[in-house]
Amino acid sequence: MVRRVSDTGDGQRRSTIREVADRAGVSIATVSRIMSGDYPASPATRKRVMRAVEELDYVANAHARALAGTSAKSIAIVLNSVVSPHYAHVAQGVEAQTAAEGRLCLIGTTGGDPERELAMVKFMREQHTEAVILVGNVVADEKYHRRMGRYAHALAAVGSRLVLCGRPPLGPDVPAVVVEYDNAGGAFAATSHLLSAGHERVLCLGSRPGYTTADGRVAGYRQALAAHRVPHDPALEVEGKMEWHEGYRMMKERLATGAHDFTAVFALNDLVAGGAVRALAEAGLRVPDDVSIVGFDDLQPSLDLDLTTVHMSHEEIGRTAVRLALEHGVRGGTPPHVVLGTHLVIRSSVRPRSAS
Amino acid sequence: MVRRVSDTGDGQRRSTIREVADRAGVSIATVSRIMSGDYPASPATRKRVMRAVEELDYVANAHARALAGTSAKSIAIVLNSVVSPHYAHVAQGVEAQTAAEGRLCLIGTTGGDPERELAMVKFMREQHTEAVILVGNVVADEKYHRRMGRYAHALAAVGSRLVLCGRPPLGPDVPAVVVEYDNAGGAFAATSHLLSAGHERVLCLGSRPGYTTADGRVAGYRQALAAHRVPHDPALEVEGKMEWHEGYRMMKERLATGAHDFTAVFALNDLVAGGAVRALAEAGLRVPDDVSIVGFDDLQPSLDLDLTTVHMSHEEIGRTAVRLALEHGVRGGTPPHVVLGTHLVIRSSVRPRSAS
DNA sequence: TGTGTTTCAGGAAACGGTTACAGGATCAGT
DNA sequence: ACTGATCCTGTAACCGTTTCCTGAAACACA
Numbered sequence: 001m002v003r004r005v006s007d008t009g010d011g012q013r014r015s016t017i018r019e020v021a022d023r024a025g026v027s028i029a030t031v032s033r034i035m036s037g038d039y040p041a042s043p044a045t046r047k048r049v050m051r052a053v054e055e056l057d058y059v060a061n062a063h064a065r066a067l068a069g070t071s072a073k074s075i076a077i078v079l080n081s082v083v084s085p086h087y088a089h090v091a092q093g094v095e096a097q098t099a100a101e102g103r104l105c106l107i108g109t110t111g112g113d114p115e116r117e118l119a120m121v122k123f124m125r126e127q128h129t130e131a132v133i134l135v136g137n138v139v140a141d142e143k144y145h146r147r148m149g150r151y152a153h154a155l156a157a158v159g160s161r162l163v164l165c166g167r168p169p170l171g172p173d174v175p176a177v178v179v180e181y182d183n184a185g186g187a188f189a190a191t192s193h194l195l196s197a198g199h200e201r202v203l204c205l206g207s208r209p210g211y212t213t214a215d216g217r218v219a220g221y222r223q224a225l226a227a228h229r230v231p232h233d234p235a236l237e238v239e240g241k242m243e244w245h246e247g248y249r250m251m252k253e254r255l256a257t258g259a260h261d262f263t264a265v266f267a268l269n270d271l272v273a274g275g276a277v278r279a280l281a282e283a284g285l286r287v288p289d290d291v292s293i294v295g296f297d298d299l300q301p302s303l304d305l306d307l308t309t310v311h312m313s314h315e316e317i318g319r320t321a322v323r324l325a326l327e328h329g330v331r332g333g334t335p336p337h338v339v340l341g342t343h344l345v346i347r348s349s350v351r352p353r354s355a356s
Numbered sequence: 357m358v359r360r361v362s363d364t365g366d367g368q369r370r371s372t373i374r375e376v377a378d379r380a381g382v383s384i385a386t387v388s389r390i391m392s393g394d395y396p397a398s399p400a401t402r403k404r405v406m407r408a409v410e411e412l413d414y415v416a417n418a419h420a421r422a423l424a425g426t427s428a429k430s431i432a433i434v435l436n437s438v439v440s441p442h443y444a445h446v447a448q449g450v451e452a453q454t455a456a457e458g459r460l461c462l463i464g465t466t467g468g469d470p471e472r473e474l475a476m477v478k479f480m481r482e483q484h485t486e487a488v489i490l491v492g493n494v495v496a497d498e499k500y501h502r503r504m505g506r507y508a509h510a511l512a513a514v515g516s517r518l519v520l521c522g523r524p525p526l527g528p529d530v531p532a533v534v535v536e537y538d539n540a541g542g543a544f545a546a547t548s549h550l551l552s553a554g555h556e557r558v559l560c561l562g563s564r565p566g567y568t569t570a571d572g573r574v575a576g577y578r579q580a581l582a583a584h585r586v587p588h589d590p591a592l593e594v595e596g597k598m599e600w601h602e603g604y605r606m607m608k609e610r611l612a613t614g615a616h617d618f619t620a621v622f623a624l625n626d627l628v629a630g631g632a633v634r635a636l637a638e639a640g641l642r643v644p645d646d647v648s649i650v651g652f653d654d655l656q657p658s659l660d661l662d663l664t665t666v667h668m669s670h671e672e673i674g675r676t677a678v679r680l681a682l683e684h685g686v687r688g689g690t691p692p693h694v695v696l697g698t699h700l701v702i703r704s705s706v707r708p709r710s711a712s
Numbered sequence: 713t714g715t716g717t718t719t720c721a722g723g724a725a726a727c728g729g730t731t732a733c734a735g736g737a738t739c740a741g742t
Numbered sequence: 743a744c745t746g747a748t749c750c751t752g753t754a755a756c757c758g759t760t761t762c763c764t765g766a767a768a769c770a771c772a
Contacts, residue, residue, distance in 0.1 A: 014484075016758060027722045032760060042720065062482040063422040064758035067727045071419075081448060083671075085656070088444045092437060095465050104479060107463045109451050123460060126418040128370075244659055274660040281662075300441070303600055304630040304660045306637075315439075372728060383752045388730060398750065420728035423757045 015056040024052040035060065036070070066128065074104040075322060076124035080112045080136040085299040086269070086314055090135055090165060093318020101326060103130070112136070131325035133318075135165035161329055163321045168212050177328055178337040179321045183213055186310035186342035187220025188227075190294040191266050193308065193344055195228040198353030199264035199292060202230075204237045205250050205276055206268030214242065217268050217296060242268055244301075247275025255283045263291060263353055270295040270302045270309055273349075277305055288351035298345055306348045316340060371412040380408035391416060392426070422484065430460040431678060432480035436468045436492040441655040442625070442670055446491055446521060449674025457682060459486070468492070487681035489674075491521035517685055519677045524568050533684055534693040535677045539569055542666035542698035543576025544583075546650040547622050549664065549700055551584040554709030555620035555648060558586075560593045561606050561632055562624030570598065573624050573652060598624055600657075603631025611639045619647060619709055626651040626658045626665055629705075633661055644707035654701055662703045672696060 017035075021028040026045060033039040034049045041049075052058070065071070077094045079087045091107065098105040106129060110116040117134070124132045162176040169178060194202050204221050208214040218237065225232045238254065240246040247267060267273035273295035277287055285291055287305075295302055295309035302309045317340060324336050373391075377384040382401060389395040390405045397405075408414070421427070433450045435443050447463065454461040462485060466472040473490070480488045518532040525534060550558050560577050564570040574593065581588050594610065596602040603623060623629035629651035633643055641647055643661075651658055651665035658665045673696060680692055 018758080028759080029723080029761075030721055033721090036760080040719065045720080059478065059481045061423070061484065061758050063419040063427070063484065064727090065482075065760075066419040067417070067423055067729085068758080068760040069727070070760065082438060082451065083441075083444050083448045085439075085441070085444075088439050088441075092439045092465070095438065095463065099465070104483075105463060107451065107461060109448070109455070122415065125415045126421075127460075128417065128419065244656065271656075274656075278660070278662065300600065300627075300630075300656060301660050304634070304657050306634065374728080384729080385731075385753080386751060389751090392730080396749070401750080417728050420757090421730080423728080423759085424730040425757065426730065 014061070015058050017058070017060070020049065020052045020056055020058050023056065024048040071128060073102065074098075074106055074127065074129045075101075075131050075133065075325065076106040076108065076120075076127070076129040077133045077135065077318075078108045078110060078117060078120045078124070079134075081109050082107070085271075085301075086297055087136065089299070089314030090318040090321075093315030093320075094133060094322055095318070096315065097319040097322035101322065110136075130329060131161040131163055131322070133163040133165055133321050133325065134167060135318075135321075136167060161325055163325045165317060165321050166213060175335050177321070177324045177335045179317055179324065179340065180338070181312050181317060181340045182342050183216030184220035184223065186296060186312070186344075187217040187266070187268075188224045189220075189342070189344045190296060190308075190310050191221045191224035192228065193346075194264040194266060194292060194294055194350060195224060195230060197264075197292065197350055200230050200353075201233075201262040201264070202236065203254070203262040203265045204268070205247060205265055206240050206242050206272045207237045208239055208241065214268055221266055236262065240272070242272055244271040244275040247272030248279050249275070251276040251279035252282075255279065255285075260285070264350070265291060265293040267293060267295045270297045270299050270305075270307060273307055273309070274301040274305055288349050292350040292353075294344075294350060302345070302347065308347045308349045309345055310342050311345045312342050313340065370417070371414050373414070373416070376405065376408045376412055376414050379412065380404040427484060429458065430454075430462055430483065430485045431457075431487050431489065431681065432462040432464065432476075432483070432485040433489045433491065433674075434464045434466060434473060434476045434480070435490075437465050438463070441627075441657075442653055443492065445655070445670030446674040446677075449671030449676075450489060450678055451674070452671065453675040453678035457678065466492075486685060487517040487519055487678070489519040489521055489677045489681065490523065491674075491677075492523060517681055519681045521673060521677050522569060531691050533677070533680045533691045535673055535680065535696065536694070537668050537673060537696045538698055539572030540576035540579065542652060542668070542700075543573040543622070543624075544580045545576075545698070545700045546652060546664075546666050547577045547580035548584065549702075550620040550622060550648060550650055550706060551580060551586060553620075553648065553706055556586050556709075557589075557618040557620070558592065559610070559618040559621045560624070561603060561621055562596050562598050562628045563593045564595055564597065570624055577622055592618065596628070598628055600627045600631040603628030604635050605631070607632040607635035608638075611635065611641075616641070620706070621647060621649040623649060623651045626653045626655050626661075626663060629663055629665070630657040630661055644705050648706040648709075650700075650706060658701070658703070662705060664703045664705045665701055666698050667701045668698050669696065 017028045017031050021031045024031065026049060030041065030045065031049055034041050034046055075094070075098045077091060079091060082088055082091055095105045106124060106127060108120040108123065110120055121132055164170070164176050164178045166180055169176060191202060204218060206214060207218045222232055238250045240250045265276055267276055273293055277293065280287060280291055287293055293307065295307045298309045298311035301307065320338060320340065324338065328335055373384045373387050377387045380387065382405060386397065386401060387405055390397050390402055431454045433447060435447065438444055438447055451461045462480060462483060464476040464479065466476055477488055520526070520532050520534045522536055525532060547558060560574060562570060563574045578588055594606045596606045621632055623632055629649055633649065636643060636647055643649055649663065651663045654665045654667035657663065676694060676696065680694065684691055
């Protein structure tokens with residue numbers, strides 16, 4: 001019997017339970033039981049084992065433990081990127097709740113690439129995570145739908161323990177917990193706030209057909225226009241990604257090509273608002289004196305900009321995702337679908353039109 | 357022989373390699389070999405196995421695989437929180453490089469609690485991660501030193517594969533890779549920029565004795581004063597955490613209690629700068645007309661504020677940490693210690709004193 | 713002292729893979 | 743037809759735990 005050397009590949013020799021047992025002069029069963037909590041061992045035995053553990057600096061192998069049944073539970077979160085403030089907060093929420101539930105949190109990023117997302121999900125499945133939380137919107141274009149088949153197949157295998165965070169269901173045959181936030185409602189409130197202040201030409205910055213988050217917010221914008229009986233001018237909807245530089249670009253181009261044909265701006269998120277504000281400033285336009293603006297997210301930028309914006313509890317989304325995944329895991333049944341609300345935070349970036 | 361049911365606890369029945377083998381009419385060895393890449397199997401056998409894998413939706417158990425030797429490599433990152441932009445970028449860098457090296461990234465947060473940090477390190481050890489990257493500064497107070505013993509013990513066990521990111525060494529007996537950034541150098545450049553513009557009363561916002569990052573930046577601030585032969589006034593150093601609200605508070609209190617006895621501000625990071633700018637604005641003071649300000653980090657806020665600031669490549673830090681950990685793992689020897697440079701980014705938040 | 717109960721500890725199977733070793737076919741060369 | 747070499751596949755040991763089942767010692771009680 002050749003015993004392979006237990007080399008973990010990192011040059012570290014780890015002591016095993018057998019070595020602890022030998023040193024303590026007991027069987028491995030005894031060591032295992034003593035390690036895993038309250039077992040009625042004689043004080044003498046217990047002390048001997050503990051000393052051996054101490055001396056050998058023994059740490060149980062999580063893989064072996066998982067294989068033997070007592071798996072160290074873990075939950076995976078897969079997102080585009082962790083630098084975007086929104087995602088960062090969601091990740092924070094997931095991590096916090098995961099820790100609170102005594103689980104480990106695995107994280108993987110995809111850069112928005114569906115291919116990498118698929119690979120990640122497979123990887124997480126191999127790790128036997130209890131749940132995979134997918135966050136971030138995915139473009140619902142043709143390519144996406146073509147790959148849907150494979151997605152659905154791979155994801156259905158983890159069954160209901162799949163959680164979709166702020167993104168559309170993958171298909172009717174793929175059961176999944178869904179946690180959304182009320183994009184349309186928030187956008188409605190934001191736009192209404194501007195309209196109520198007398199603004200009628202409201203620029204909508206950052207639309208991006210096919211991206212569900214953007215679509216939801218644009219929908220809310222339009223609903224608000226309709227509710228206030230303000231005509232909808234498609235030319236006021238500007239396409240762009242929800243990033244600072246895009247906000248800057250969109251406003252820059254708007255000011256360069258067209259006339260200053262708006263008095264207010266609804267930015268699809270705070271980053272876009274920030275970029276837009278800078279572009280306005282460079283054109284000599286002031287907020288809120290010359291232009292009113294409302295953002296979305298209530299993240300860091302809104303403090304610096306003193307921006308009126310739509311507040312979401314980003315961490316709450318992450319926490320809820322974990323909680324629902326776990327609850328649903330024990331309860332079963334049809335997976336829950338939760339929509340988290342938003343509310344408007346008034347700061348100083350909006351001024352009534354009559355007063356301007 | 358009673359075969360326990362392979363229940364992973366999540367209600368999902370996962371198919372095993374044995375089931376695949378049975379269905380394909382081959383042995384498990386063949387399945388294993390075919391799954392793990394290029395093995396000279398007959399096309400017929402290969403096809404049969406692949407079909408069985410497909411039908412059963414077989415995914416190998418990562419734990420079993422790890423136990424058997426071919427471990428799925430992983431790297432752990434432990435940090436205070438992922439919402440702080442700096443940490444988020446570092447985490448992003450770690451994640452990116454980890455993925456590039458074909459590893460999985462485990463993430464854990466501690467909330468700055470040394471106790472939780474210790475628990476995390478232990479957890480990561482159990483997971484047999486190749487390296488544990490510790491990022492974020494830890495207060496070097498008495499309590500910390502008291503616990504040092506246990507830290508050192510637990511951490512030394514992962515040996516040189518411990519990476520310290522922007523934090524002080526744990527002790528002379530604990531070998532670790534260290535990746536730092538030049539806080540003092542950056543602060544020196546920032547402060548010098550203000551001094552060269554003719555400012556002599558430069559407020560330093562966010563000092564916090566014992567916290568190495570803050571200490572480094574304050575040191576650079578003082579060195580710059582000395583180099584420019586400007587007297588150092590301790591009253592100009594204001595203590596506070598490196599957060600937006602703290603920056604706001606510090607400036608608010610300064611303006612409330614004392615006179616406006618400074619013409620420039622060196623904020624220890626961009627968040628603090630943002631809070632300070634808001635407080636100044638509320639007092640009717642403009643940047644840069646009335647007060648010049650320089651930040652540190654060159655993160656999102658500096659775009660909104662058009663802030664002159666010290667640029668660091670936050671992601672680079674994370675990437676470097678992973679790269680060094682892996683390189684050092686194969687090379688051995690004394691662990692490397694790398695210091696990454698910074699440079700000043702000029703925007704519009706500083707104006708020469710003579711012109712104001 | 714005999715017997716029934718605890719109390720504590722060990723032996724061994726099982727978890728799901730990988731891989732060294734061995735062996736049966738198939739095939740080419742003589 | 744015999745011998746080797748070549749190909750492919752199966753058997754079984756092993757990774758490091760947990761835990762069921764069994765058994766010996768110690769104890770209580772009649």
